[in-house]
Amino acid sequence: MTILLYAIRRLVQAVPVVLLIMVGTFLLLHLAPGDIVDALVGDMGGADAAYIARLRAEYGLDEPVWVQLWIYMGKLLTFDFGWSFVHEQPVSVILFDRLGTTLLLMITSLSFAFSIGVALGAIAARRAYSLTDNIISTLGLIFYATPSFFLGLMFIVLFSVKLGWFPVGGVQTIGSFYTGWDRVIDIARHLVLPTASLSLIFLAFYLRLMRATVLEVAELDFVRTARAKGAAEGRLMIHHIMRNALLPVVTLFGLQFSTLLGGAVVVETIFSLPGLGQLAYQAVTQRDMNVLMGIVFLSSILVVVVNFLVDLLYARIDARIELT
């Protein structure tokens, strides 16, 4: 019951943020040169002024700005992002068609980055300033400095072109019509390289933070208490240090999700994955503003949802948070 109340409170807190993002996308659309009517008219190859004015009235573009904002926000609430003149489809249909691929990439990348990053960070901190730590920390620094698109290209050169282990792009082998487990394995093979190139930089984030917090927590008073109780190092690590050191890492997990989603643009483009990121890039080059703004809004909602879930998780694992 208390967790439900807490959840509702967090949701209510997210409302102003979502409203601000709605206003933001509206403003961006307004700032963009040309509106729907220009696009329509351009599509038709020109029209007379009276017809253009009638079109504007039809689309509500002659109303005052705040009325337009009101109408726009109402549409966003129902996920109505308008019409794409490039794809000749409603934007929402295109977006939801692409959402799955992006989510799949997000989930694999995050789980990989989080689990490996946390584990390596803990090991590095445990053996601080040793050879193991130096190797892990150096790897972390290099991953941290490598842009995902460069990493992706070099992976393609090495693993696809030279070694031929993994496919160069796409989510599944075209024309193969695999079903069942064969299909799962096929998709998994296609996802290995994109996941690796997207997640290594985030793995480095978690690794560095985990290492730092483990070192910090290890100095705290209650760890000294546990030592004075006669607890051995392994027990200290599992029950006393890790439990507390994980909390800031979980927080970072929520904060980083939006950056990760941004990173998907480049990785999906390189590996020709038909997701939201690739679509965003195409929308920019084709000047399909409705699609681009739809992606801005939808991806933000995704971030809000993930942060909400992370908040709930955090409330479960941090005993200090009072749910009431």
Place this chain on the structure above:
Amino acid sequence: MTAPAAPPPVLEMVQVRVALPPGSDRPHALEALDLTVRAGETVCLVGESGSGKSLAAGAIMRLLPEPQVRMTGGTVRFDGTDLATLSEPAMRALRGNRMAMVFQEPMTALNPQKTVGWQIDEVLRLHTDLPRRARRARVLEMLEQVRIPDPASAINAHPHQISGGQRQRVMIAMALALKPRLLIADEPTTALDVTTQLAILRLIRELQRDQGTGILFITHDFGVVAEIADRVAVLRHGVLVEKGPAAEVLNRPRHAYTRALVAAVPALRPPAPRDFTESPVVLRAEAMRKTFAARGGFLSGRRKAVVAVDDVSFDLRRGETLGIVGESGSGKTTVSRCITRLLEADGGRVTLDGRDILSADARTLRAMRADIQMIFQDPQASLNPRKRVVDLIAQGPMVHGMPRAQAHARARQLLELVELSPAAADRYPHEFSGGQRQRIGIARALALEPKVIVADEPVSALDVSVQAQVLRLLADLRERLELSMVFVTHDLRVAAQLCDRIAVMEKGRVVETGPTAALFAAPTHPYTRALLSSIPGRDWSPPDTRHDAA
């Protein structure tokens, strides 16, 4: 100590030497320390900050922060066994089992993510083969023994859900769960209020009587020593300067350092009353109220509104010092912030020389601030680390329109007034010791020649010997400059030294006000009585050795 035969020693430290890392202020934290603790006795290891007393505990438990700080000589024998010969697993089997430890900060010494019960149970899990049910029974029994109310529900509480005093009780339950032979208590009551402190000291004594534990009690407070010690050892810069039976060391200290330390303990003898009924009132507070509201309501989670100051009124006459005394959470600090309008009060009036501060507009308030200045608790935090001392002191006069050159000249004079060398002017705060920094804070408060000084716990962050000096300086300045002062403190010994009248606060209300001597002699309110009877070592008066210590 009239036992027929001395019980066997539990702990023997012989010529123990602990090295500090190169570049520290001295090569050794402990220099040839000899110390014995017998079963059933309490030995107090006394020293000021930096004396190395806490590292002695680390050396015994073999929990020094190695390799930087390590034992380089001597032996520690526990129950006759030389601890240096034990393997690490054998040592672990002793820790928490035969030798246990209680730390200073109950706030941070417990794992915030585990329940109280889990943490006590951990000791049993580590050192016994008891089945779960028996362990749980033992945990409940321990919680009961340390008098935690409602043990059955406390066992599932997390540390943040119980009070500081209760947390320290949990620490004690944890330490004594397996009836250790030796208990090391490192300043276990320093972070607690006096009434809680007395209860914890009594609890430790009582459990010791039942279990025959030998206690090494580390403290800086001679009041606590008088309360609990059988024998005393005094440590200074890592060197043991004096040891002996408690009565001996407390009343007839031999070493000059011990004499100075004992003399620095403020005596519970209020000064001769001074009469202020003729003097005009400079500061008057009437029906002051402050509530810390539940912020945000629905959006941020409901928190109960706290009434911090509830209908507080008092007068301060010219030249007088009014003590505001209370435990943590009594609202005394909020009072000091409200009368200086660093916090906005919710109601009431505060008049300074007849002019209302609380309703003054921004411009008037700015001018009035020159008349009411503050001295803060933490001399480290109250000085901007990035400013030179002269700029810190001259800032006030310059804000109020004094030309720079004149303000700087005045700042240098003030340094002399607070007994600092004029050369201090061009240095930064971090180059000074705590007591010296507090002198700078006093000079800053005096720079504006205020009518009233509000001192918020000005000596509680200082070592006793430094504390005595700063108190003497304040008393001296008060005479010379005819200062009127509101003196906020939790320490009744300190209040007795300086205050003409005392207002005792409890839960936001003033429960009793009166001239210091009268209040100490015949307290009327039960809370005042409880406070007075909780002063550690209240039955002991430090011998007056001041003349030969100076």
Place this chain on the structure above:
Amino acid sequence: MSLADPIAPGGATPTRASVFWRRYRRNRAAVLGLVLLGGVLAMAALAGFYEPGNPLRRAAAPLIPPFTDLAVPLGTDQLGRDILAGILHGARISLLIGLVATLLSIGFGVLVGAVAGYFGGWVDDVLMRITEAFQTVPNFVLLLALVAILGSRIEYIVLAIAIVSWTAPARLARAEFMALRKREFVEAVRNLGVGHSSIIFREILPNALPPVIVYASVIMALAILLESALAFLGLGDPNYASWGNMIGQGRAVLRTDWYVAAIPGVAIVLTVLSFSLVGEGLNEALNPRQKKG
């Protein structure tokens, strides 16, 4: 007796700069970072000497592998452009964009964070909701949208990068200000009658700055990464040589001549690495809280 006497100061205390350098030097990786950074700066400085004209001109035959022709030491791409010239001039653009974007985002972020953290209450609520909204939109998606609207001129790219990266310094500055405004030295100056803007800029800001300066190195690295990603997608300013753009061009010949993409990639990695290493060194020198052996 240790009953401390008022000090008689004597002996010179080391200057702040020398203390700073001593602490910085302790971290060998940070010193390496400084060397790398010096290298990148030297590259930017040498660009004009090596190739005074347009680095995008055709210099030799296309696709000469590196280390085979002295005239073009790092070889040429498929259009015959000198890769070394591109690398040197790209260093200029990367540093320039990184620096300006960092200054803009830190300046704005610190201002917002300072006001929110110092005043608290509804001011804080409003500013933090706005910051959260900016943080919620995935930064690279927002960057794409801004570039789509503003266009690919280098000034707009810098502005867009600043717009997507001011939130982190704002939160950092807010946290610092919230902690510092409760410190007694701030109460002390308030009690002297000092005004709000003086307290914010003269009293608190100098104390809040060290972590922000450390964070500036992170923003700098991020800004360089964002710019290179934009240029990689072909959305950068086409009038300037850019490492990201060179990698993007190299993608076309990746199967056969992978060095065309690899060389500028290594340049990016080393530059970003130098900033993170320097950042770590600054952190240890400016915030010496965590001690180590």
